[in-house]
Amino acid sequence: MKFALVMVLLAGVVGSATAADKAMTPQQQRMTTCNQQATAKTLKGDERKSYMSGCLKNADSAPAQKSLTPQQQKMKSCNADAGKQSLTGDARKTFMSNCLKK
Structure with missing residues (x-):
């Protein structure tokens, strides 16, 4: 019984290490950055929720400055090439399809 418990715990640790090794998505990076900024400003409660919402939506930047997702960047590049x-x-259509698959 103890052996089975040790194996389950070991599997959890190995699984956690593997998950930590994966690169963060742009949304996860934005969440981390916004969370750090909110903590630095010592925001709490509704004020923190409001700040996080605006930060995650990138509301503080002008529309032209909003970051594009990798897929949007690829689409923009392929569209310009076409x-x-x-x-x-x-x-x-054929060119765009092939370009977006790269």
Whole structure:
């Protein structure tokens, strides 16, 4: 019985280490940054909730400064490349599909 308990605990530790090794998503990075900023400002309660909401929405920056997700960046780049090549119709669809798969 003790052996089984030790194995379960060991599996949990190994699983935690593996999860910690994975790179954080942009949303997780933003959450960490906003949380650190809210803590530095010693915000509590509703004030903290309001700050976190605005920070996570990137409300403090101008619309042109809002960060794009990696998928949006790829779409913007592929779209610009297709525009430079003056592609239209099926040729553009094919190009965009191939470009976004890269």
